[in-house]
Amino acid sequence: MERKRSTALVTGASRGIGREFARLLAANGHGLVLVGRDAAALDEFARQLSREYGTTIRCEAIDLSVPGAPQQLWSRLESASIEVDTLVNNAGSGLYGNVQDQDPTALERMLQLNVIALAALTRLALPGMISRRRGHILNVGSLVGYQPGGPRRTTAARHSSNRFPAVSPRSSKGVESP
Numbered sequence: 001m002e003r004k005r006s007t008a009l010v011t012g013a014s015r016g017i018g019r020e021f022a023r024l025l026a027a028n029g030h031g032l033v034l035v036g037r038d039a040a041a042l043d044e045f046a047r048q049l050s051r052e053y054g055t056t057i058r059c060e061a062i063d064l065s066v067p068g069a070p071q072q073l074w075s076r077l078e079s080a081s082i083e084v085d086t087l088v089n090n091a092g093s094g095l096y097g098n099v100q101d102q103d104p105t106a107l108e109r110m111l112q113l114n115v116i117a118l119a120a121l122t123r124l125a126l127p128g129m130i131s132r133r134r135g136h137i138l139n140v141g142s143l144v145g146y147q148p149g150g151p152r153r154t155t156a157a158r159h160s161s162n163r164f165p166a167v168s169p170r171s172s173k174g175v176e177s178p
């Protein structure tokens, strides 16, 4: 019996590090769900990856800094019967400067994206991975989280708060072939 192709969901796949994760996963034969806010950038990248690797790709344009967005994203995937075997929690942003000088709304949105969305997506992904007895979760953070202070201390607070160890029902290995 042919083994079902693995699907990887990458948040923040429209550019930067997430885009490279997506490319590596596509090159290794994974189907993809690309997540970010910029629908046009995601679509253009999906077309490129499809051409290069023949991968099945779905784009989900959504703002993960909005409360409830991870659940909304997951519902859309469930409606399309998509099972996520690899979750890359990569989307993130940082604020420059002292915490007391930050716009409270911007601070809240940063935490929503960097901490709450990461935890919510992990919570949503784990039950399926555990029942299928396969799955990987990679949480992208920063060494800045290990630094005590300095001008980027808002970012540091964020990174140290979301740097709990990567969770995986099977192993903590990152990208592997389906």
Ligand SMILES: NC(=O)c1ccc[n+]([C@@H]2O[C@H](COP(=O)([O-])OP(=O)(O)OC[C@H]3O[C@@H](n4cnc5c(N)ncnc54)[C@H](OP(=O)(O)O)[C@@H]3O)[C@@H](O)[C@H]2O)c1
Pocket: 011, 012, 013, 014, 015, 016, 017, 018, 035, 036, 037, 038, 039, 041, 062, 063, 064, 065, 066, 090, 091, 092, 093, 094, 113, 140, 141, 142, 143
């Ligand atoms: N680059 C570095 O040197 C560095 C160092 C340490 C840690 N990191 C961490 O590594 C991760 C990726 O960094 P990067 O440099 O590749 O960042 P980047 O180039 O700024 O890309 C961030 C990605 O996240 C997405 N994103 C941002 N806000 C979002 C939101 N509200 N909802 C959904 N998607 C959102 C962006 O897509 P849209 O704009 O389309 O939404 C984009 O694809 C981040 O978590 C970052 O903190 C990076």
